[in-house]
Structures are given as structure tokens and as C-alpha cells.
Amino acid sequence: MTSRTDRGLVSNWWWTVDRWFLSAFLALMVLGIVLSFAASPAVAERIGLEEYHFVTRQIVFMLPALAVMLGVSFLEPRQIRRLAILLLIASIVLMVLALFIGVEIKGSRRWVSLAGVSLQPSEFLKPAFVVICAWLFAEHARQPDIPGNLFAMILLGVVVTLLVAQPDLGQTMLIVGTWGVMFFMAGMAWIWIIVLGALGAGGAFMAYTVFPHVAARIDKFLTGEGDTFQTDMARDAMISGGWFGRGPGEGVSKRILPDSHTDFIFSVAAEEFGLVLCFLLVALFAFIVLRGLKIALREYDDFTRFAVAGLVIQFGLQSIINMSVNLHLMPAKGMTLPFISYGGSSLVAMALSMGMVLALTRKRPETRRSSFGAFDSRMMPAE
Numbered sequence: 050m051t052s053r054t055d056r057g058l059v060s061n062w063w064w065t066v067d068r069w070f071l072s073a074f075l076a077l078m079v080l081g082i083v084l085s086f087a088a089s090p091a092v093a094e095r096i097g098l099e100e101y102h103f104v105t106r107q108i109v110f111m112l113p114a115l116a117v118m119l120g121v122s123f124l125e126p127r128q129i130r131r132l133a134i135l136l137l138i139a140s141i142v143l144m145v146l147a148l149f150i151g152v153e154i155k156g157s158r159r160w161v162s163l164a165g166v167s168l169q170p171s172e173f174l175k176p177a178f179v180v181i182c183a184w185l186f187a188e189h190a191r192q193p194d195i196p197g198n199l200f201a202m203i204l205l206g207v208v209v210t211l212l213v214a215q216p217d218l219g220q221t222m223l224i225v226g227t228w229g230v231m232f233f234m235a236g237m238a239w240i241w242i243i244v245l246g247a248l249g250a251g252g253a254f255m256a257y258t259v260f261p262h263v264a265a266r267i268d269k270f271l272t273g274e275g276d277t278f279q280t281d282m283a284r285d286a287m288i289s290g291g292w293f294g295r296g297p298g299e300g301v302s303k304r305i306l307p308d309s310h311t312d313f314i315f316s317v318a319a320e321e322f323g324l325v326l327c328f329l330l331v332a333l334f335a336f337i338v339l340r341g342l343k344i345a346l347r348e349y350d351d352f353t354r355f356a357v358a359g360l361v362i363q364f365g366l367q368s369i370i371n372m373s374v375n376l377h378l379m380p381a382k383g384m385t386l387p388f389i390s391y392g393g394s395s396l397v398a399m400a401l402s403m404g405m406v407l408a409l410t411r412k413r414p415e416t417r418r419s420s421f422g423a424f425d426s427r428m429m430p431a432e
Contacts, residue, residue: 121404
């Protein structure tokens, strides 16, 4: 343990980082490994891999993810912006390349192979997109003659176009929803609410009419007819688990569900460990979102406020979408549960995103204007 009087880099980080956030992120990472042991061996055996193939890879991915999260948390807000710009450019380039040379899986081109490693660029685009939009909104709020809001709209259009071209409508919905909340926070006029709402409704209708798989999923969700095997199994697994579960290793759904270690890991958790563990997961996700919004609400700097709120809202929306699909409250989507589902790109990108949250919420001496018009310097209050 370091002393408060120690001015070293690590000591300064320890006394300024939000340790509640850090503890919640680490708890989710540990639960992700535990649930990987529960859900993935059956999947590995079913497709002819070594029993702990996915568990081993999850742990291997967890190590760089942890390093990325902690490393990014040392950065200053200006460095976070610079990192986001570089990451945004690289992600857009890779997403364009994925359309031409990407690996096609289930009809979508979302992955590129770099040095033998499969990478999903859109996962890394998400935190970069939020931070850059937060910066654009903040610049417009600081100086209205800067067309920050317009640039944010153009950027949204570029990102949505690339995602729809893959196609990846789940990520499109997530990014549009996050952007809309941030734009609302930035003080958008009511006319924009009407215009953007109409565009969103029109986009949803076009997705239903243009993409057969989207129409099929929505129709199956609304009518219950057709192939609803995975969602039905996931719902039944949650019911059969009860409050305390069937016991570790005793689940049945994981032996049948193709995506039990990714999209439907929440159902495996419910079946083997019960609703008690599910409520714990929900509480952790809710704590991160609510704490982030509380800190953002008290933050006087527009960029930090928009960025922190956007990052935790994106985190929360992704969690809600995944759990809603497991509960059969939404049509099926390929959306991972943050830090829990198997997936290298998702895990490292989420660690990067939460590393940005840790960096932006660290306590720093800030200059504020007092009620008398003078400036005073004080440390952001600790929780």
C-alpha cells in the first residue's frame, strides 16, 4: 500500500482512481471467468475442441484486457481524446477493409484477421466514437460557432453506414441509442428530437423491409412462430434454475444452445447458479451506470460529463440488450454481455472503454468559478 505523501505515478493513480468503479470492473472480470468454466466446455466438446479451449482463451484474453484497462486509466483527458481519434480512424479503416477482405460469418463481414488474430473493429469503434462525439458536443457548447453538433451528426452517419453495410444492426441500434442520449444531454432542440425520432423510425422500417433476417427475427418475436429454439431454451433455462440454480455443471441448456458461452451465457448463469447470481450481475451493471451518471451530473467540464455519461450508457444499453434477449423481451441479437461473454475483441474493447471511464473520473485539481466570480482550485470530491 502506498502513502498519500508518495508522489510517484502509481501512488498518485491509486489515490485518485475511483476504487468503486475499479472493484466493480474486476468483479465482473472474475465472474466472466467463472461463468466461462460453466458454459463453454460443453460447447467446445460439441464442436470437437479440447474441453477447456474457450476457458483458456478467455483467460488469455483477460490478461491483455486487464493491462489495457489499467494502462488507459493512467491517461489524462487530453490523452484520452488523442487515443480516441487514433482508434476511431483505425477502426473505420478496418471496417471498410472488412467489407472487402473480412471473414464472413453467418452472412456478415464484421471481422478482419491481423497476424492470425481475428478482430472485430466495430467493438473498438464504440468507445472511440463516444469520446469523439463528447468532444464535439462540448466544443459546440463552449463556442456555439463551432459546428460540433453537425460534425457529430456526420460522424454518426458514417458509422451507421459502415455498420449497416456489414450488416450489424444490433451494434447500429446500440450506437444510435447512445448518441441520442448524448445529444439530448448536449441540449438538442425539440425540432431535432422530432426529426431524429422520425429518421430512427424510418430506419427501423427500412431494416425490416430490406434485411430478411431482421424481419424473420421480429416476426418470430411478435408471433412466436418459426425457429425460436435458442430464445425458448434460454427462457426455459432461467425458469428451471429457480432462485439458487441446479448447481455448477448441472445445467442442460449449455449442452444444446450453440451460443451458450456468448450471447446466452446469462441463461446458463441463471440455470446453474440461480436468479440470485443474475440479480448480482444486474446490480453490478446498474451500479456502474448509476455511479457514472452521478459523477457526470456533478462534473462541470462538458467533455468529461458527456464522455463519462456516454461510455456508461453504452455499457448499460449493451447489458440490457443481452439480458433482454435472454429473457425473451427483445428479438435475438448478436450482443455480448460485457466482461461476461466469451470473445476477445469484445473483452479487450470493453476493458478499453472502462479504462477511459477510470481515467476521466480520477480526482484532479480543477479550476472552478465561485459564486463571487473569482477562481478557486480544489480537488474533485471523493466518494
